[in-house]
Amino acid sequence: MTTIFTKIISGEIPSEKVFENEKIIAIKDIHPKAPIHILIIPKKPIHDLQSLQKEDFHLLGEIVTAAQEIAKKFHVENGYRLVTNNGLKAGQTIFHLHFHFLAGDKMRDLP
Numbered sequence: 001m002t003t004i005f006t007k008i009i010s011g012e013i014p015s016e017k018v019f020e021n022e023k024i025i026a027i028k029d030i031h032p033k034a035p036i037h038i039l040i041i042p043k044k045p046i047h048d049l050q051s052l053q054k055e056d057f058h059l060l061g062e063i064v065t066a067a068q069e070i071a072k073k074f075h076v077e078n079g080y081r082l083v084t085n086n087g088l089k090a091g092q093t094i095f096h097l098h099f100h101f102l103a104g105d106k107m108r109d110l111p
């Protein structure tokens with residue numbers, strides 16, 4: 001299924017990239033809910049966490065690696081949150097697996 005993230009990954013829709021390798025792209029969220037709000041997205045289109053197959057579990061490691069790199073880049077190694085919304089009831093709006101990397105001054109107030 002094509003989503004806005006497919007178009008961002010292909011470059012059809014512009015984005016502010018903060019990290020990229022063969023498997024992963026990370027971009028600034030267009031509507032940040034924290035001073036630092038980055039979306040870490042596997043390039044492979046996977047609907048959500050619940051449908052992630054064992055053969056793709058290595059992508060979770062890639063996502064963690066990206067989060068660690070981003071934490072260093074933004075100097076927030078001591079305080080960040082990494083979350084995914086799985087499904088409509090959890091607030092997922094884009095059905096291409098992604099993790100929210102959230103950091104900044106107001107961590108206690110973040111969802």
Ligand code: 5GP
Nearest residue numbers: 004015027028029030031085091092093094
């Ligand atoms: P979800 O609600 O699916 O967990 O997260 C989707 C996120 O994508 C939201 O935080 C939303 O602000 C972000 N988003 C939606 N459209 C765009 C876009 O075109 N560009 C960027 N950079 N982020 C987007």
